[in-house]
Amino acid sequence: MALDQETLNQFIESVRRYVRDRLIPLEMQVAEEDRIPEEVIDEMKEMGLFGLSIPEEFGGLGLSMAEEVAIIQEMGYTSPVFRSMFGTNVGIGSQGIVIDGTPEQKARYLPRLATGELIGSFALTEADAGSDAGSVMTSARRDGDDYIINGSKRFITNAPRAGVFTVMARTGTREEGGRGVSAFLVDATLPGISLGKPDKKMGQKGAHTCDVIFENVRVPADALIGGKEGQGFKTAMKVLDRGRLHISALSVGTARRLIDESVNYATQRKQFGTEISNFQLVQAMLADSQTEYYAGKCMVEATARSYDAGEPVSLNAASCKLYCTEMVGRVADRAVQVHGGAGYISEYCVERFYRDVRLFRLYEGTSQIQQLVIAKQIIRNAQNTL
């Protein structure tokens, strides 16, 4: 534990209050205007949310994984766009540096990422490299003391605000696959970097993604994370377990909100002369959602504790990501059903959440990729015991 229990409880409580009193009332405005008010971003910085996972020596809160999932469940109770604003700084935008960065890279970037002064984005996906992340074609060619980066990345979260990109680029040959890929810290102001138009998304209005184009971008050799070529995927893999647990916790938090909205509605809405919550078919939907929520919560919290204990968690983190993101999709679908026609109308938040949570099954590894990770590992484990 990075925090003592009382401090942790106070922090959880303050995030809970902030979500309910400040963020939930803003949800509709943020979705309609497709932007989070700047003063809210400043408040989230003040609360330390950008630095949740960054060690205290660099100005962050240095939360353990169990503490992080507790906070992120609270954040999941409101529109996920608020979490998205600081999510890249907490996840892959900072953790590559925390885990594998050189002392100079840590000192240069982490303090500003922790305060939110600097936004970190992670640039892996390309037009022809999504799930097959090892096939990225963005190149980084050594030129004296520098590298020259060329290529295009797409769907990059927070790119329009980013001050630094962690760019996965090929330093080796195509045949080397993931072993030929390195991670670079690229300042967003460097000449040769341009952004595409903001993507028009299904949901999560207020969170922004776009293409990032690198044309002959010259970066110094010390921009290579860890100072060694070909380590990019090893770094990404180390960060993945944390990221998967983070998205799982977010899904659990959103499921809680959707269940609460459904129960509230069902106990007020009357049909056939009684509240619809008295109908057992409606109760079945509520009960299924509650049960699945609880299963997801238990999985995430148990795996986070294993992570903190230093146990290998890749199998369980992938299982959490698969289960929790699919679970919140089912919970959102039932929430719409419980609301009847109102569930299809954007005045009721379940319509928006239904679209927002669809993303959780796609990014940070699709559900199919989680299934492959899980199956490969249990088959390998079985073969090793033969």
Ligand SMILES: Cc1cc2nc3c(=O)[nH]c(=O)nc-3n(C[C@H](O)[C@H](O)[C@H](O)COP(=O)(O)OP(=O)(O)OC[C@H]3O[C@@H](n4cnc5c(N)ncnc54)[C@H](O)[C@@H]3O)c2cc1C
């Ligand atoms: C809003 C948003 C934000 C994003 N943010 C970022 C970001 O910040 N940084 C970043 O780098 N990327 C980001 N992404 C990209 C995201 O991580 C990818 O979209 C995702 O990994 C899937 O890749 P893809 O879209 O190319 O789909 P594909 O890989 O083309 O997959 C299409 C379908 O095929 C399935 N499939 C693929 N391979 C297999 C297989 N071997 N076996 C079985 N099924 C398979 C997939 O599961 C999926 O159903 C973001 C995407 C979105 C939509």
